[in-house]
Amino acid sequence: MSYLTRRLVTFPLVMVGVSILVFVSIRMVPGDSITAMLGTEAGLLTPQQRQALAEYFGIDRGWLAQYWHWLTGVLQGDMGLSVTYGKPVLDVILERFPLTLQLALMSMVVALAVGLPAGVYAATRNERPSDLIVRIVAMIGQSTPSFVLGLLIIYVLSAGFGILPTMGEYVPIWVDPLANLGQLIFPSLTLGFAFAAAVTRISRSAMLDVLGDDYVRTARSKGVPARKVIWRHALPNALIPVVTLCGVEFGYLLGGAVLVEQIYALPGLGRMVLEAILQRDYAMVQGAVLFIAFNFMIVNLLVDLAYVALDPRIRMEER
Template identity: 80%
Template structure:
């Protein structure tokens, strides 16, 4: 409980630091949001109209005043008004977040389903040709950008089968499960393949360490079936580094699936953030980054708590 409270206390401090960084960074980008929003039509506005629009979107004051006004709104749950969409930032984010959340979860599931068995398989055959093949696959997967997998999938489907992945407006899982899965399967596979390589390498390394422990040798000497030794005794203790990797990667997937969402035309949080940066939509970029940072910290907290469930010897209260 002490550890949990200490982590929760650090949340506001981290969020404050993130808010300062993103506030300054987005304003260092050349251009202004009014010109980016209106394009060539911005030249037709009178100075009074430009001033009125700037005041409406809260960008007519100095940086310090803007930051103080925005931060006071964040504390009360008001992330500001989006220049691009003309809606409250929180409303826009919550509309896009379900797709990105589902895509990240789907990608992690694919990576675990493929990567864990491959890692265990390689660890139990260390030094053999099959182990080398898995390690080569993992090395290639880690060194290949995810968008290359995406473009390759689209090419294979179009050139080999004459079809294209489902693209367009997001269909919620509760509304149309088949349509939802058909829309997200290939994007999730694209992200999952890259992540599979990391899971394979980490699970292999962790399994090799665990298989050399005394309790595993004791179980083998007592005649416990090889399958039970691997899957019931060794694997649970080898999952801690895998869970750590999943927690970190899941946080990155929530904010870093920009290219995949762009390739497959998915209206997710990453694509929205990219468009907001291009449009100089200060409030939307700031709100999206804060939202992703908060989710990243929550995921990492859940990962830390999961350690205790997997290994009761860990006492989070004593961790620094």
């Protein structure tokens, strides 16, 4: 059985494990969804009204019965009804996912556009002052929490330039590209800065290893221009750890950058999950986490396939 086939076979098992874990975890949080939804007005409900609401949202039965009912619904494409939003969970997830996906892609573009050249530059100037400066900046980037950087950006823009990042109702890119860019550019820079710092450090380390290999020294001894040696011969072989990092980070970004979405008032997956947890919206939390876990596994699979494209010596059957 090939590596790809084994991975596809394990997908359902991982999904079931994730579903059980999140199902039990969310129900261990104190409180119930009806009280969280209605607040103080929940005390005005009669026992019959509370029972009717519990039956409507499917939380009147035991855990095992609830889980089985929910799982069979998921297999049919029905993740349940959201207490918070009053509509099907899958519909809400699909409404929020495009924003999170775009934010993750833009953050990755920022990270690679900044981090990869910086890492290569630092590696080619190893132990020089410029290398030290790049490493210090990268260390600061990785040490700075994203919410601190986000608040700092907002403060600098408002205090220094008298402007604020565009907030309010989210505008999809297909409706107004410029308005959409105005809403997502600063959140993307906030997430991309820490991501770029990690890419810088990983790419620098990988390039230092590759630049000492025999084929690089041979290419230099033959008079191949330094730029060609670095970008055509050395860099492709140094990309595998960078691809690994990008896959992991991108999976986390698809899970929703909760703090950044909260700071910039973006209605993405992360903010949605946070609101669902606070409201004890069992169906929404279960469906969202399952959706995020599935995306994470797909991203990791694509990363493994990228290994083969970058280095044909790697064969999936041998892994």
